[in-house]
Amino acid sequence: MTQPANLPQASVMRRRAMWSSYLGSAVEYYDFLLYGIAATLVFPKVFFALDPKVATLASFATLAVGYVARPLGAIFFGHYGDRVGRKKMLMITLYMMGVSSFLMGLLPSYAMIGVAAPLALIALRLVQGFAVGGEWAGATLLSMEHAGKKSRGFAASIVGSGAPSGAVMATLALMPFAAMEESQFLSWGWRIPFLLSAVLVALAAYLRHSVAETPDFLAMQEAQKAQPPQKREIPLLVVLRCYPWPLLNGVLGSLACLAMTTLTATFMINFAIIVGGHAQSKALAMLTIVNVIHIFAIPAFAILSDRIGRKPVMIAGALAGMTLIFPIFHLITSGSTWGLLLGLMLANPVIHAMMGGPISAWLGEKFAADIRYSGMAVTFQVGSTISAGFAPLVATWLLMRSGGTDPTYVGVFFVTLCVISIMAILFAPESFRKTLDVTTNAPGGGDNEPAGQQNQASTAT
Structure with a gap:
């Protein structure tokens, strides 16, 4: 892809794309992670008339439901993102997330309408998951495709940093209400942060409207116009036919990274409160501090991957996960506030950030621009559904199997995910210096670098 003639304007648009992707993602994940925190602290008591442990398990099951909807959203928004543009799909996902979160804040409790309450919660959760399925890839591409080769990671x-930013906003919004008397908090206090999402959505929508479509998407459209007229194949089918190995490799390579982020935000907080004996407000305060650090740790490791490669940074993160997961659980249950803080810091700003910093670029570099939205979205969301969606549920079940206090089985579960991810990353070629393809012309593609694609216009510096 040739450089734009007006370089200062391109630089302004690049920064604007990064900021809008970051802030938009923060708002999206505010909604999504607010649900994760509420699934731990509120929903078992408000929407499920069950034994406390079973209610917590049921609440985490609704958390998993949202992840099940993600691949469907990835397919839908990936298809139209590759056909009509990244920006238009991002506006739709933003509004879907905001409306569903706002309505969650208005839901009646189980005591008011019975089983209809958890069913309505599940329905809105499905809408959330469907929207997030298209949000991540679109926001990542909006920023990545405006950047040069040397700064793609x-x-x-930046979109990855939006997740802990959203978590910080969600936690800060919940903390004053979580400190209320429990009856008031469960009655109405928890609802206010959900209702506030309407304000955040309005801000994010304003920011996204100011960003132009990505240069890669526009270059892809021009390349297709220059080719003889032909029927365009469905992007997902191209991914499945031409990129089966990059798709599978990306899913397996992301398992440990994606599991860690939800285990920290949900299971570990619940574990710290119930088993570690930490106060609810203190656990949320420590999580907030950790997420602030996490915001900066993710791009720091991404910058490192721009210098030395994606693979060494991601593998180091998975190895750190295998080594540190058991000390993390010990620190969380030590009874010390500093121990809790250190344990959560090792989990997210170290283990997750080392894997999560490079992962967005690592996945994006596997696909040509004409199917990149579909390829990234499906790869990430399938991996997210398998690991992040079910990790808190599996971890809670494993903890119950071991008596409710021994996290050994949970640690073994996470170590297994790390081993799988390491093997997948090892078998993938390095891509941080790769010239990205604009169109897919021949079977193969992605990491295979077929000859037919090597001469395509690309996202050069």
């Missing part, structure tokens, strides 16, 4: 990681 950093640009793509």
